[in-house]
Amino acid sequence: MQMSDSRTIKAPQDVVFAAILNPEILKQCVPGCTEMSGSAEEGFEATVVQKVGPVKATFKGAVQLSDVDAPNSVTLSGEGKGGAAGFAKGGANVKLEAVEEGTLLTYEVEAKVGGKLAQLGSRIIDGFAKKMADQFFANFQEAVEGPSEEGETAEEAPKKGWFKKITG
Amino acid sequence: MPKDNGIGASPKRREDVRFLTGAGQYTDDINVHGQTYVHFLRSDVAHGTINKIDTAAASEMPGVVRIFTGADFEGVGGLPCGWQVTDKDGNPMKEPAHPVLAQGKVRHVGDPIAAIVAESLEEARNAAEAIELDIDELPAAVDMKAALQAGAPLVHDDLGDNLCYDWQFGTDTETVDKAFAEAAHVTTLELRNNRLVANPMEPRVAVGDYARANDESTLYTTSQNPHVIRLLMGAFVLGIPEHKLRVVAPDVGGGFGTKIFHYAEEAFVTFASRQLNRPVKWTSTRSEAFMSDAHGRDHVTTIQLALDADNNFTALRTDTHANMGAYLSTFASCTPTWLHGTLMAGNYKTPAVQVNVKAVFTNTVPVDAYRGAGRPEATFSLERLVDKAARELGVDPVALRRQNFITQFPYATPVAVEYDTGDYNATMDTLEKMVDRAGFEERRKEAAARGKLRGLGVNCYIEACGIAPSNLVGQLGARAGLYDAATVRVNATGSISVMVGAHSHGQGHETVFPQVVAEMLGIDESMVDIVHGDTSKIPFGMGTYGSRSLAVCGSAMVRATEKIINKAKKIAAHLLEASEGDIELKDGQFSVAGTDKSVAWGDVTLAAYVPHNYPLEDIEPGLEETAFYDPANFTYPSGAYACELEVDPETGKIEIIQFAAADDFGNVVNPMIVEGQVHGGLAQGIGQAMLENCAYDENGQLLSASYMDYAMPRASDVPFYKVDHSNVTPCTHNPLGVKGCGEAGAIGSPPALVNAVLDALNGGGYDVAHIDMPMSPSRVWQAMQG
Numbered sequence: 001m002q003m004s005d006s007r008t009i010k011a012p013q014d015v016v017f018a019a020i021l022n023p024e025i026l027k028q029c030v031p032g033c034t035e036m037s038g039s040a041e042e043g044f045e046a047t048v049v050q051k052v053g054p055v056k057a058t059f060k061g062a063v064q065l066s067d068v069d070a071p072n073s074v075t076l077s078g079e080g081k082g083g084a085a086g087f088a089k090g091g092a093n094v095k096l097e098a099v100e101e102g103t104l105l106t107y108e109v110e111a112k113v114g115g116k117l118a119q120l121g122s123r124i125i126d127g128f129a130k131k132m133a134d135q136f137f138a139n140f141q142e143a144v145e146g147p148s149e150e151g152e153t154a155e156e157a158p159k160k161g162w163f164k165k166i167t168g
Numbered sequence: 169m170p171k172d173n174g175i176g177a178s179p180k181r182r183e184d185v186r187f188l189t190g191a192g193q194y195t196d197d198i199n200v201h202g203q204t205y206v207h208f209l210r211s212d213v214a215h216g217t218i219n220k221i222d223t224a225a226a227s228e229m230p231g232v233v234r235i236f237t238g239a240d241f242e243g244v245g246g247l248p249c250g251w252q253v254t255d256k257d258g259n260p261m262k263e264p265a266h267p268v269l270a271q272g273k274v275r276h277v278g279d280p281i282a283a284i285v286a287e288s289l290e291e292a293r294n295a296a297e298a299i300e301l302d303i304d305e306l307p308a309a310v311d312m313k314a315a316l317q318a319g320a321p322l323v324h325d326d327l328g329d330n331l332c333y334d335w336q337f338g339t340d341t342e343t344v345d346k347a348f349a350e351a352a353h354v355t356t357l358e359l360r361n362n363r364l365v366a367n368p369m370e371p372r373v374a375v376g377d378y379a380r381a382n383d384e385s386t387l388y389t390t391s392q393n394p395h396v397i398r399l400l401m402g403a404f405v406l407g408i409p410e411h412k413l414r415v416v417a418p419d420v421g422g423g424f425g426t427k428i429f430h431y432a433e434e435a436f437v438t439f440a441s442r443q444l445n446r447p448v449k450w451t452s453t454r455s456e457a458f459m460s461d462a463h464g465r466d467h468v469t470t471i472q473l474a475l476d477a478d479n480n481f482t483a484l485r486t487d488t489h490a491n492m493g494a495y496l497s498t499f500a501s502c503t504p505t506w507l508h509g510t511l512m513a514g515n516y517k518t519p520a521v522q523v524n525v526k527a528v529f530t531n532t533v534p535v536d537a538y539r540g541a542g543r544p545e546a547t548f549s550l551e552r553l554v555d556k557a558a559r560e561l562g563v564d565p566v567a568l569r570r571q572n573f574i575t576q577f578p579y580a581t582p583v584a585v586e587y588d589t590g591d592y593n594a595t596m597d598t599l600e601k602m603v604d605r606a607g608f609e610e611r612r613k614e615a616a617a618r619g620k621l622r623g624l625g626v627n628c629y630i631e632a633c634g635i636a637p638s639n640l641v642g643q644l645g646a647r648a649g650l651y652d653a654a655t656v657r658v659n660a661t662g663s664i665s666v667m668v669g670a671h672s673h674g675q676g677h678e679t680v681f682p683q684v685v686a687e688m689l690g691i692d693e694s695m696v697d698i699v700h701g702d703t704s705k706i707p708f709g710m711g712t713y714g715s716r717s718l719a720v721c722g723s724a725m726v727r728a729t730e731k732i733i734n735k736a737k738k739i740a741a742h743l744l745e746a747s748e749g750d751i752e753l754k755d756g757q758f759s760v761a762g763t764d765k766s767v768a769w770g771d772v773t774l775a776a777y778v779p780h781n782y783p784l785e786d787i788e789p790g791l792e793e794t795a796f797y798d799p800a801n802f803t804y805p806s807g808a809y810a811c812e813l814e815v816d817p818e819t820g821k822i823e824i825i826q827f828a829a830a831d832d833f834g835n836v837v838n839p840m841i842v843e844g845q846v847h848g849g850l851a852q853g854i855g856q857a858m859l860e861n862c863a864y865d866e867n868g869q870l871l872s873a874s875y876m877d878y879a880m881p882r883a884s885d886v887p888f889y890k891v892d893h894s895n896v897t898p899c900t901h902n903p904l905g906v907k908g909c910g911e912a913g914a915i916g917s918p919p920a921l922v923n924a925v926l927d928a929l930n931g932g933g934y935d936v937a938h939i940d941m942p943m944s945p946s947r948v949w950q951a952m953q954g
Contacts, residue, residue: 083297115212119873
């Protein structure tokens with residue numbers, strides 16, 4: 001499956017780019033990620049626990065960065081093996097562009113699954129992959145911008161801002 | 169009054185007593201002392217190079233007995249293909265190696281890479297997770313036509329391309345081309361016969377047991393043909409002579425063709441039990457069944473019909489791509505050729521018929537025979553085509569069929585077979601009455617008033633059953649004879665055990681076969697039992713498939729029973745002090761013609777085993793006879809099917825209103841069982857037409873491998889059937905005059921459904937030429953949008 005989307009992050013382009021190369025940031029952003037190590041140069045090792053439809057598995061995998069054109073674009077590609085659950089692999093082409101509000105992040109994601117994941121989950125895999133990508137970039141936005149009231153999206157801001165004030 | 173005993177009676181199925189009370193003994197119910205369990209680590213990529221399989225850590229896991237890989241099978245035979253097809257240039261088909269466990273490459277999702285034998289299944293599965301695999305995924309050949317293009321990924325590097333064979337059969341090209349050039353009308357149709365998974369209720373199971381003391385192996389397996397498995401595995405794979413190898417197929421919960429074939433798991437448990445000197449058991453999970461049972465159908469066909477100005481069929485030409493999958497399964501090669509091409513004439517006297525089939529290797533599960541095997545594909549293409557021709561010509565589809573029906577028998581088709589009998593107009597007459605075809609247009613109007621599109625689809629079919637004359641199939645490339653065998657053992661007190669080569673896995677042989685013997689001897693059928701499924705007990709018969717059991721094995725049983733009668737008459741003549749020629753057998757009594765002197769069946773059988781007063785100088789004691797029967801021809805069941813349904817134009821959803829089947833099965837031994845066989849076949853045909861589809865993505869990932877994704881027909885998806893088998897043209901060459909009924913329902917029903925949907929849509933003003941199966945609401949709705 002393939003999908004693409006974009007979001008605007010309120011931070012300078014070089015800050016956003018640096019965040020993409022930071023394993024600590026990535027660990028916070030990959031949904032279900034329990035471990036992340038390595039470096040942008042060597043590649044990252046990751047452990048991700050996820051449930052896709054009826055299949056729950058621990059995926060161990062590697063993420064590689066390529067076509068690094070700082071601070072404009074980078075390609076992330078990775079493959080996770082889930083043992084009896086099968087495998088998932090995919091890639092994202094990420095482009096950054098300075099805009100008035102900060103940085104426009106545009107991504108194109110391609111994902112593939114195999115083994116039991118494909119056999120049992122093919123009908124839900126597109127929705128699942130979209131959810132994963134959305135969550136990743138939402139987490140990324142939050143991680144880069146920091147958890148501030150101003151950082152919330154426009155339509156949710158008043159409500160959540162109020163909620164945050166109450167809960168401190 | 170209907171009979172309550174013997175041929176023509178419908179006693180309830182005696183095997184159901186144990187099946188319905190949970191007393192069946194299936195292969196998974198068999199546990200051998202000291203047994204181990206095997207779990208197969210299977211490929212989750214469609215195509216890849218195996219760089220390394222590291223089993224070191226896994227071998228140390230708790231409970232692991234031994235882990236086997238392809239390396240353990242070097243020097244061991246591969247799984248054989250039972251039929252060599254010769255291509256149109258006279259060259260043999262390409263036969264790739266088919267190792268028990270993958271060697272060098274994996275070629276489909278589900279290809280077994282390693283086999284973990286452990287003390288428990290859980291331990292075997294856990295150890296599988298610890299095996300380190302290094303496999304480089306390769307691009308996969310998935311689409312058949314793309315797989316034949318230059319530069320396509322090669323499923324088997326050593327073959328050079330993915331073409332197994334390019335087969336041509338029937339009328340010569342020049343004659344066919346001429347007929348098409350001179351045709352007043354040509355109808356062309358492209359269609360796909362969707363890939364199916366057989367899904368028997370019982371998944372496959374295999375238990376290998378080895379007795380070192382006498383060097384004997386026993387394989388318990390879910391098979392339709394234990395002797396075939398013994399022959400193939402013993403002679404071609406493992407090199408075990410027959411007398412040291414016993415194959416037992418006990419109660420088997422459905423086969424539908426997919427349990428004919430010799431599978432890697434059977435060879436593995438037999439091999440491993442000998443290596444380990446311990447029994448090894450494998451039970452397929454449902455997920456494994458989807459990716460290791462041979463799939464069915466998967467043809468893509470272009471078919472053309474030439475008609476003259478009077479709408480007579482003048483020529484037929486087909487061009488089919490048939491998917492073999494990654495390896496050649498046991499009968500994969502003959503299914504799209506000899507079981508398909510020879511039926512392409514259908515019920516019609518088309519003078520020129522040419523069949524072209526390209527068999528293609530792809531990175532998918534092997535494809536082989538599934539209920540009907542080649543004949544459903546032939547019937548579907550032809551009957552869809554004839555319907556399309558009728559619509560294009562603006563003529564009644566039934567009238568067009570009737571005009572072109574074969575009416576003189578025997579009839580030699582342009583595609584090699586000779587139909588011995590049939591009356592296609594008779595079954596069509598019956599069908600038209602069963603569905604009240606005359607009243608259909610009124611019903612269509614009534615439905616239209618409710619906003620529904622009502623359609624009536626009709627088709628006919630012919631199949632070749634009673635497989636098969638050995639000398640003929642030998643010439644065509646079969647690597648086995650296709651006779652069958654029966655031993656009738658009469659016991660001292662007159663009860664009878666009949667050991668048969670046929671195997672019952674839902675057909676009801678245990679009920680039907682005794683009816684025949686009881687009828688011949690004039691005794692009660694409760695005195696007769698059938699023994700089947702164990703090579704140590706039954707004579708060398710070839711098993712059950714191709715609607716052959718009664719026509720071939722039943723004929724062997726008749727021949728053996730005739731021998732029994734002949735010998736029993738000699739004994740009776742001695743006891744009655746009469747001439748053998750004067751002895752008559754009726755109602756279980758041997759009597760001297762024209763006198764009141766008689767002796768009962770039980771007295772004769774007792775004399776055979778207690779030969780105190782016995783003609784020992786003329787005949788041997790005992791009463792046991794074996795016969796082998798090799799049929800002179802195929803049998804040709806035929807019939808006409810109709811489906812009436814309504815399409816909801818808002819959603820594309822189909823509701824079946826009625827389904828009728830008018831069959832000519834020749835003579836019928838047990839009408840109830842025949843109806844049951846037709847019902848089951850219809851459910852599978854409706855499943856194919858409406859619901860079932862085995863889907864792969866472009867990477868060769870199997871997408872429909874559970875019942876969440878592969879839609880099996882449920883009770884609510886099928887109507888109450890109207891079934892008729894009153895039109896009888898008995899088979900001319902077997903002693904019972906039977907033709908076989910096991911596959912007809914699955915062969916005859918899919919075109920009726922598609923024809924009905926197209927009739928509904930076109931009748932409602934939607935110009936739709938074809939819809940591929942399964943006709944999901946989405947596909948129907950899309951077709952209506954143009």
